Amino acid sequence: MGYEIPKQFIPVEGKPVVMHTLDNFEHHAEIDAIEIVCLESWQEEMQRLVRQYGISKVRWIVPGGSSAQESIRNGVFHLDGICSPDDIVIIHDGIRPLIEPFVLTDVIAKCREFGNGVTSMPYNEQIFLVDKEQPATSTAYIPRETLRRVATPQAYTFKTLLWAYRKAFEEKIGIYGSSYTNTMMVELGVRLYFSSGSDKNIKLTTPGDLELFKAYRKMKADE
Numbered sequence: 001m002g003y004e005i006p007k008q009f010i011p012v013e014g015k016p017v018v019m020h021t022l023d024n025f026e027h028h029a030e031i032d033a034i035e036i037v038c039l040e041s042w043q044e045e046m047q048r049l050v051r052q053y054g055i056s057k058v059r060w061i062v063p064g065g066s067s068a069q070e071s072i073r074n075g076v077f078h079l080d081g082i083c084s085p086d087d088i089v090i091i092h093d094g095i096r097p098l099i100e101p102f103v104l105t106d107v108i109a110k111c112r113e114f115g116n117g118v119t120s121m122p123y124n125e126q127i128f129l130v131d132k133e134q135p136a137t138s139t140a141y142i143p144r145e146t147l148r149r150v151a152t153p154q155a156y157t158f159k160t161l162l163w164a165y166r167k168a169f170e171e172k173i174g175i176y177g178s179s180y181t182n183t184m185m186v187e188l189g190v191r192l193y194f195s196s197g198s199d200k201n202i203k204l205t206t207p208g209d210l211e212l213f214k215a216y217r218k219m220k221a222d223e
């Protein structure tokens with residue numbers, strides 16, 4: 001992103017990205033409590049911002065780990081003894097600030113029905129396989145109707161999350177590289193259930209993403 005601060009703290013309209021994200025959970029009727037997993041050196045600033053912006057559902061701020069999976073594990077393990085087995089826990093990236101209410105509603109509904117729900121969208125581009133012997137060519141493709149793009153929010157029952165993160169870290173399954181909760185679950189043999197997604201639910205990774213977020217905000221303000 002090119003900033004000297006973590007991207008979730010970059011201000012947009014004078015308000016840090018992560019506070020825009022938290023607003024969506026704060027104002028959704030089915031969200032009872034929020035746990036933030038945060039870089040340890042930024043916890044004090046996070047606490048200050050939560051108070052400043054009135055995010056009243058935040059109950060806990062937990063230190064993150066050295067990877068996404070370690071951070072999620074820390075959050076899950078902290079809830080042991082707090083959550084009941086069948087409580088629904090939603091995992092979401094702090095740098096996805098454009099969560100529409102129906103996306104949260106549907107991921108909760110799918111989890112309530114099936115034990116998990118993973119936000120997803122159809123894949124609208126064609127995917128071709130690179131030829132191993134001639135990498136600049138292809139003779140095969142993957143039908144796009146067999147593919148789904150997945151993102152956060154993702155919802156799981158607490159008992160499933162606790163079991164999965166204990167097993168994954170004990171047996172070193174699905175915790176390295178770009179692994180996330182959804183990929184880890186599949187590696188552990190869990191069937192995932194797709195819930196509704198939205199093209200607006202962008203992840204702020206590049207300066208271009210940040211400009212797109214600002215444009216969406218302006219569009220909403222002009223409505």
